[in-house]
Amino acid sequence: MIDSIVRDTPRFWSGALFYGLAAAVMMLPQGCSKNSGSAPAAVANQSMAWRGEAETFRLLGTADLLRGLQVYGTPAANLRFAALGNDMFPGSDWQANWQLFLSTSLTNLVLADSNKALVGYYHPWSDVMLLTHWRKGADGKSQIESVDVLPGSAVRGDNPPSSFNRSWQSGETFAPEAVARITVETTRAFESRFGNASSDHLARLDEETKQALPTIAWLSFADFRLEVARLFVEDKSKPVVLGYWNEVQDAARSGHTGRSGALGDGIKAIGKLNSKIRESLSPVSYLSTEKSELLILASQVEPNLFVVLQTGGPGGKGDLRRVDLLSFQTFYDATHKAEAR
């Protein structure tokens, strides 16, 4: 069984990417905002230390899952990753799928004390959370002890989960806004429902439901993959929005755009990003109707950032209508501010 789940690292995940990602993290302050203030006080913060370890695992795991597990996984957790992978990606490359998952997941943290922490890697685009239990070993090393996977609906308290649709795609809200809202909602539910050490966050679920969670998560993740895979299929009628994305990339790199107004501003904003973050933007959603195409790309270096391109301007479906650079954090902060008023 294990033989069959131990695979070659997929070719497109360059081994050297490991170091590229590491260096990319180091570069983050340069291209985009750089907040003033000193780090030392914050560095001392315990939760920030856990967050640092957890984010490092995400980066390593994105480049090469086994490297991440080599550094942070206990043998039991490593085997659980493989077993869950088999449940969620049956017969498929479990390592590549976890890498894909981690590459645009947001690192959430609760229950952080000197010895342990609970980290939820939430993948907004499939509405799935990978739950990892961390503990400090006798040697002081932070390690992942156990792993679970939950559909986002289960994190939000939907008992039992009622749909395998990704929640942000089920309503009548503009998709980029919907995904931001659902992500904020899920994060806050994680903070409140999983942030209490004395309660079993899955206690309300019966055993059968618990057993079904990876399969429900698979349905969502498979749906996500299908949606994005369309962009990579050889097809003469390629989505027009991909051509616009090329234009935006070229303009952002060169610093020159012929677009003005809101479109020009959106492109310029992307141009302000650190080049490593910009180059790591990868498709996470592609939706299309008769009138419009919508392409969303998230940064693999900083999954908090995503770019929205929408066609369907005055010229029709082939006319670029919108280019926006968004961050989940902005929506999260705005929600807090609104509540504080």
Place this chain on the structure above:
Amino acid sequence: MMRRNYIVGVALLAASMAVLPLAAQISGGSASITPGQATDNDMLVHDVTEWSDNLFADRNQAIFKDLAKQFTSEAKSDLALVAKLRELAANPKMSRELKNEGIKQALETYKSATTKENAAAFSQKVAKVLERLNFVATAAKAAGYAVEGDYTGAAAAVVQESTKNVLAGGGAVAVSWIPGGQYGGAMFGEYVHETYVKKAIEQYENSVRDKAYAEKYAGRPWLRPQVILDRDGTVRALPPDQYMGKDGVIRIREEDEQKAYEAQMHVNWANNQKWQQVEKDFAAGKVSPSQYSQLRAQWTMRNRNDRWNPLGAGNCDDAAKDPDVKEMLQIAKQLNVIAKSIETDVQGRTDSDAADAAAYRSAGKASGLMAKADRLQVLNKQVVAKYTKECLQGIAVSEGLAPATPTPSPVPTASNGSGTVFNKDGSREVMTTGKAADGKSVRVWTTYNKAGRVISTRVEQ
């Protein structure tokens, strides 16, 4: 008379077209340096770009195939299965037995489930899950307003404010995801790297490359061991002459296999080093954005089995020696001579018969000229794919196919935004305008030498 003029016109047009590929490059001023870009790339490493190339650009279709193979082969069977499941789920009238039967049938054609045992187990799980789902909700899928719509008022304000902040260049956008965090994400990235990533890399390197390994393969950094998950859950590195196939069996390479493997690893490593150099040159302003775009295209379209020669960056010397370029130059010169000859034949003829005779002679020459022009066009396609405009411009100038100051270029001023000054020594200075980090307008002067290479840049307030 009209026919004569037509023939002469065609001949001259052909001549001008033939010289165009090189001469057209002469109208300089294409280079631009965006202020701040150099500092933005201080710590460039090649890998993220290589990685991202696999995913994004439409023109990198060839590279997409890697991903397409990986995901679309599975996606097709996933698609069929999920579609079937949706259909089953959306039918509340269907009995449980029928649903289970439908799921089993769907799973039989599901290629991702490798074995019957897997398929059966998966089938049961999916059946149980479907029992629990809200079928009406399950049937729903994003459409209409979710795709075509717009932000609601509050979200629109958030988006607008965010964009405004980014463009203002100050507090900008929250880079990292730190819900409830006390300080900006940018600081967090630095903190993560300095505190954890470096340490994790060291730890990993130490574990996969023990002393014996390091001694045996000293000086061959391209040999990276394959890392596997063992039966007991430990992650370990295989010796460099071993590998695990997709069947999970560890094999040892034969001597000749190992040799070929090491050679390929060396090629990969060397190519990555070259790309790294290109990015460093770009960061230092030695490579213009247009050159960089060309090089990126070359890089992503390269033959991964061979050494990559980043033509166009630092290889202007090679361009001058390239047989294709030499042949182009030769043809261009011949065409110039023929075009001049046609012009001489026709000009000044007042006698109608003599003019007609000259026109027919010209027609014969034009016919040969068109053939050469066709060849030149073919060569041009190959050459422009390999070398930058700047290189070809420099060569054309040095071969006398274009004057050093061919095009009256507007004198660059702050008001006209850009322009080129041609110097007597063949070098030229290109001015572009931009904004500095503080938002003030600046002029950026880039000096190219005769060969088209960037030799200096300076920024004026």
